[in-house]
Amino acid sequence: MKRVALLGATGSIGRQAVEIVESHPELQLVAAASGSQPLDGLAPLTQVGGDLTELLERAEPDVVLNAVVGFAGLPATLWALERGVTLALANKESLVAAGELALEAQERGGGLLLPVDSEHSAAFQCLEGRAPEQVDSLVLTGSGGPFRGRKREELEDVTPQEALAHPTWNMGPKITVDSATLANKGLELIEAHFLLGLPYDRIEVVLQPTSVVHALVRLRDGASLGHLGYPDMRVPISFALTYPERAETPLPGLDLAGGLVLEFEAPDLETFPLLALARRAGEQGGTYPCAFNAANEVAVAAFLEGRLPFLGIAETVEEALADVDGAPARNLDDLVEADTAARRLAERGLAVR
Numbered sequence: 001m002k003r004v005a006l007l008g009a010t011g012s013i014g015r016q017a018v019e020i021v022e023s024h025p026e027l028q029l030v031a032a033a034s035g036s037q038p039l040d041g042l043a044p045l046t047q048v049g050g051d052l053t054e055l056l057e058r059a060e061p062d063v064v065l066n067a068v069v070g071f072a073g074l075p076a077t078l079w080a081l082e083r084g085v086t087l088a089l090a091n092k093e094s095l096v097a098a099g100e101l102a103l104e105a106q107e108r109g110g111g112l113l114l115p116v117d118s119e120h121s122a123a124f125q126c127l128e129g130r131a132p133e134q135v136d137s138l139v140l141t142g143s144g145g146p147f148r149g150r151k152r153e154e155l156e157d158v159t160p161q162e163a164l165a166h167p168t169w170n171m172g173p174k175i176t177v178d179s180a181t182l183a184n185k186g187l188e189l190i191e192a193h194f195l196l197g198l199p200y201d202r203i204e205v206v207l208q209p210t211s212v213v214h215a216l217v218r219l220r221d222g223a224s225l226g227h228l229g230y231p232d233m234r235v236p237i238s239f240a241l242t243y244p245e246r247a248e249t250p251l252p253g254l255d256l257a258g259g260l261v262l263e264f265e266a267p268d269l270e271t272f273p274l275l276a277l278a279r280r281a282g283e284q285g286g287t288y289p290c291a292f293n294a295a296n297e298v299a300v301a302a303f304l305e306g307r308l309p310f311l312g313i314a315e316t317v318e319e320a321l322a323d324v325d326g327a328p329a330r331n332l333d334d335l336v337e338a339d340t341a342a343r344r345l346a347e348r349g350l351a352v353r
């Protein structure tokens with residue numbers, strides 16, 4: 001029996017995780033948390049809002065599935081890693097903001113950090129059991145979002161409703177907007193750097209519009225290993241929760257005879273500048289990735305509230321990052337400070353637009 005604590009239980013990932021837990025008798029939901037929505041007896045221990053680590057202390061889980069959205073998920077990520085409790089991580093923002101601290105905590109705790117983000121789950125599986133020197137590079141794939149192929153002038157007036165119409169994935173609002181700006185691929189690039197231990201110049205981003213190829217690993221002998229499947233988060237959720245058994249899911253295998261389109265293209269970095277901004281923040285290191293994430297959270301919220309045009313998201317992040325003082329990320333306090341400062345800069349940018 002595996003005791004599962006599910007954080008962000010009412011969200012897109014959270015609801016799919018409940019489905020996976022319910023279909024596996026060996027998985028037991030011992031705690032569930034949300035930000036504000038009621039949980040109505042979903043688990044023996046529930047918590048709406050508040051300090052998630054208090055819930056985790058009481059729940060004594062074997063695995064924490066962190067499916068909270070945003071920087072708010074960070075204390076729970078560090079809690080699990082520090083204690084060697086298996087962490088199934090959907091909350092990419094915590095690893096982006098606190099990558100170095102998270103890896104140090106994992107080293108002390110000695111537990112597993114299993115990706116739930118589909119690309120990272122795919123890459124993890126392609127890399128598993130492979131000696132690092134055999135690996136040349138990682139290819140992170142992305143759909144390109146609803147605005148793939150458009151130029152800047154065609155994005156001036158796009159609405160939140162249009163940005164929320166993702167072509168291949170059905171997800172929460174924040175990550176869906178991030179997919180439309182390519183900030184999501186930028187966050188994933190930083191996430192992959194920490195999670196898979198690869199330098200930034202060995203992580204490439206490529207668009208694959210049907211979202212069937214979740215990641216590719218290029219090996220030094222010229223071979224590439226890919227991970228394919230229909231876009232459905234229940235697969236990586238199930239993989240992480242049932243690791244290493246890899247339990248069955250009700251999902252169909254690929255229908256190859258029915259025709260499968262696998263085209264690749266380069267992302268348009270000029271139209272979607274957040275991907276390159278994220279790469280630069282990652283390379284700068286220290287608190288820069290944390291600041292990138294914070295400014296992006298503020299800008300996305302403003303866009304969803306109708307306070308900022310779509311193209312203003314990248315502008316707000318770029319301006320905030322230009323004013324950030326880079327600092328080493330030594331502890332959680334440093335990160336909370338960097339997060340707060342970057343949020344303030346982004347809000348100030350919004351106020352003077």
Ligand code: NAD
Nearest residue numbers: 008009010011012013034035068069072090091092171172
């Ligand atoms: P969502 O908006 O649908 O759900 C977010 C959940 O977090 C909700 O249950 C909400 O109540 C909870 N929450 C928010 N703030 C909280 C707080 N302060 N304390 C406790 N709970 C809080 O988001 P989602 O799409 O499920 O995404 C969750 C995370 O998973 C994000 O980090 C996202 O990037 C990542 N992710 C999602 C998908 C997907 O398909 N949805 C895919 C890959 C990665």
Ligand code: MG
Nearest residue numbers: 117118119188
């Ligand atoms: Mg992803």
